Amino acid sequence: MKQILILSGKGGTGKTTVAASFIRLAKAKVFADCDVDAPNLHLLFPQKEEPQKNLFFGLPKAKIDTTLCTSCDLCRQHCRFSAISKDGNGYHVDPFACEGCAVCGALCPVGAVSFEEAPGGDLFLYCGEGVTFSTATLRMGSGASGKLVSEVKQQIKEASKKAALVIVDGSPGIGCPVIASLSGADLVLIVAEPSLSGISDMERIIKTAGIFGTKIAVCVNKYDTHMENTEHIKRLCEGLQIPFAGVIPYDPEVLRAVNEGRTIVEKDCPAGRAVLEIFEKTIPLVLGECVV
């Protein structure tokens, strides 16, 4: 089994557009959406069957029993997350700020602090028509997005063993959800954008993936909106000896395809053809049939 993870650093460069196309082209049987705070892949792969639903629990959050509390203030003083406050009705925990570290519970001399399980996200696993698709939604106010990403990947672990190729759509940024999604990836395909912001963000995601030793390839979306910047990205990749997988032109059909809930490769259009070329260049990189 080989796993391709689509990342970008910057948001909105076309990760999901590329990931969805790869799934179609590879006829991938196993895929996942790790962008748990803004998942979209399911919009392009409507599943007939109801998914298996699982609740995701982050760490239990503190709750203070005001009838037991003696207002010693120890918990408030030692909470590093400023989650505990006091008002006329006593001490309260802000569930959004609480990270569940349990320091308050350990310090409370009268046992007024208890911990409540709080669902932090909803996991969905679709298994129908030979396809296994894992996705999740982070609940508002829950912090543990990295852990939820790990659970999304855990859901496809068994199915992955039998699949030749697994495609994973990642999230923007370089923080915990991205780091969590990198584990187990054989190749990161970075979808870059030819803007100053896009280049800066690409350089940071390349460094991040580099720390974890994951193999990288780069493609550029909307390359013709700024040719000089596209050339700059190509040169950067050359310098870093990162395989360049190709370019996708700006194409209004992309927006239409998304709004019709279809992948771009289902349409005969310039962007669709370009993604096919990138796919054909990327697959050998991960399956190791030839070295670029």
Added chain:
Amino acid sequence: MAENRKKIAVLSGKGGTGKTLVSVNLAATAGNSTYIDCDVEEPNGHLFFKPEICREYSVTVPIPVVDQESCDGCRICSDFCRFNALAYVKDKLLVFEEVCHSCGGCVLLCPQKALKEKEKPVGTVKEGFSGSVLVRSGILNVGEASGVPVIQRLLELPELEESRDGPIFIDCPPGSACIVMESIKDADFCLLVAEPTMFGVHNLNMVWELVRVFKKPFGVVLNKCMRQEQNPAETFCLEKKIPVLGRIPFDPEWGRLNAEGRIVAREKEECQRLFASLLETLMREGETV
């Protein structure tokens, strides 16, 4: 920061909808304003403002260090740590810095006082001016998991000049997770940037939920508007009765300038007018709250 200055957070759920475009151009149009880049994983505002950096701060978090001599292997700390950042292996207490949440519990509970804390750098805050705009950016070190400490530092720093009286714009990270919540916590108003795709609508729905959970007043600006195309984001706003405060057209020339890190409102009069009118609406929205 002066209490009476309006704090406007710009967010979107989906990445790449134009948060930075909107907040940078608003701050530039307003003048005497402050621009705070809370997208510490991928900060881009400074690429537009190119501020002359006058102050730089290192952001650190406390991480436990073990005095192996004093540690008697009681494992109270490793049993307590909810983040599995401590393990007692082969007669040695190990600290896994990257998963430590800096709660301080292990140090408090160690009966031998064998744990102390050191400050570990996780990022930087840079501050400088671009014209009359104070530009403050947070940069998370590559490989670090959480931007929250950098965002906290960004938002708590005092102003360089007391006399500054323009609005404060907070450019938020994408998504709707902890880093976004941290960024909008003290905002007076949330401006949601939406793009005309189904993806944009789906993620707009998520941040819309977020700003309501936080009971923040909010409005939407529609970006990348195309005359001939359907705009699912606009339809969504109509259905949910979300106020649309402005529309930014899809314009390849503006896009090109923006891609080069230029501030379109400073170069194109039409764009300047557009942001001036959006700014006026925003300031009024603030007053009715």
